[in-house]
Amino acid sequence: MTQTTTLPPVLLVGCGNMGGAMLDGWLKEGLAPSFIIDRHRESVPAPHHLVRSPDDVPDDFHPAMIVLATKPQKVDAVMAAIAPFALRAPVLSVLAGRTVAGLSDALADQLPAGSPVPVVIRAMPNTPCSIGQGMTVCYAPPIATPAQRMLCTRLLRAVGDVAWIDHEDQMDMVTAISGSGPAYVFLLAELMEQVGVAGGLPPELARQIARQTVAGAGALMVRSGTDPALLRRNVTSPGGTTQKALEVLMAPDAWPATLATALKAAAHRSRELSGPQPVS
């Protein structure tokens, strides 16, 4: 059976965890014949092309979007080869800590003087993208067109929810919440399991109930569309067990303070990694 293509061709630079997750989503949607650059991936399904280096992409390939998904420190090595394509198509970067201006300048440095400024759009996805349940937040500079923003949304919607911010410096708090956030939720499952074992539960049972509680609560929140505060109150009978636990967790110096401190630390680190922010 021939699959209908709904997404235009892309040039995907780096197909590891995040690039691979996005590619899986695009393949399910139907992707026009595209080039994927990766040193390790073994294959991509026809009619797509897997190449080992950006130098192996034919000059006459016209992608609708160039997607950068290498590790941030490895992207500079591909700039020279990618720059000519950036004259034909916008660049969508999922690289943590690399600013729009920094990437745009790095591409421009590889182009003849007087070339148009490459359009770079920045996105911060998270690991649930690998199962189509991701959260990606995007920032586009004013030179990006509505059509270019729309194409980013279409590509990223293939792996989860998409939202846009108007100021690039908001990406630091986004990174602290949704980029790093899955780790906090996994930690919650880990800690509940550990406390369960310490409290005398068989380890397998502690693991099962901790994991399924985190997964089930997340699914309930999304599927019901109900405010999490109301869902929390629904579990909390006055004077009951949940209330006793929440009195501990919600004390001002407990979770509210700890989480705020943790998120601020992550956002601060994101800012440090990004270097000076452009004025948006």
Ligand SMILES: NC(=O)c1ccc[n+]([C@@H]2O[C@H](COP(=O)([O-])OP(=O)(O)OC[C@H]3O[C@@H](n4cnc5c(N)ncnc54)[C@H](OP(=O)(O)O)[C@@H]3O)[C@@H](O)[C@H]2O)c1
């Ligand atoms: N994973 C996440 O949770 C997450 C979340 C948000 C954002 N991101 C961003 O996503 C980006 C990718 O992360 P990742 O975890 O997917 O990294 P990854 O698994 O290392 O994938 C990158 C892939 O690109 C390949 N590559 C790099 N340079 C290449 C070149 N010149 N030619 C051919 N292949 C090349 C790498 O090969 P080598 O290993 O040989 O270089 C690797 O296979 C990062 O910039 C990260 O900041 C990731």
